[in-house]
Amino acid sequence: MHELxxxxxxxxxxxxxxxxxxxxxxxxxxxxxxxxxxVEPLLLEQAFPLAAAGSLVDGAKLIIENLPVKVCCLQCGAESKVLPNRLLCQHCGDWRTKLQSGDEMLLASIEFIQ
Incomplete structure (x- = not known):
């Protein structure tokens, strides 16, 4: 489990x-x-309390937002949201696309309280 x-x-x-x-x-x-x-979000959620135990982050809530897969068509230039296993242009149907997003894991924010 590499999520740990x-x-x-x-x-x-x-x-x-x-x-x-x-x-x-x-x-x-x-x-x-x-x-x-x-990264499997469910496994990450399960591993988080184990990794956080006894640290500065112990008790913090992990919020995961799912990002869509987006491609840019190299033929017509259109940007499309697509399924992870179907990276075809939604405008013209061409298979020659470039991945714009969907392969990232980003630390978006940390919320602190006093």
Whole structure:
């Protein structure tokens, strides 16, 4: 389960940021994850409490926002939202597309409370 190591790396990054706010507690962490990122959101949610236990982030809520897969057609130039296993242009149907989004995992925000 590589999601545990992803959580550990995420928590290290969040802990480094949290050190700049020593009088605050991390309330929530928001991630944006695309379906082609190679990360399984459900497994990440399950691994998060284990990785966070005893750290500065212990008790924080993990919020995951799913990102769509978007492609840009190399023929007609249209940008389309597509299914992860069907990267065809939704405008002209061409298969020659370039992935614009959907393969990322981003730390979108950290919410602190006093």
């Amino acid at each position: 190591s992803i959580c550990q790396a995420l928590l290290k990054q969040v802990s480094n940021i949290a050190q700049d706010y020593p009088e605050h507690k991390v309330e929530s962490i928001t991630l944006k994850i695309g379906p082609l990122s190679g």
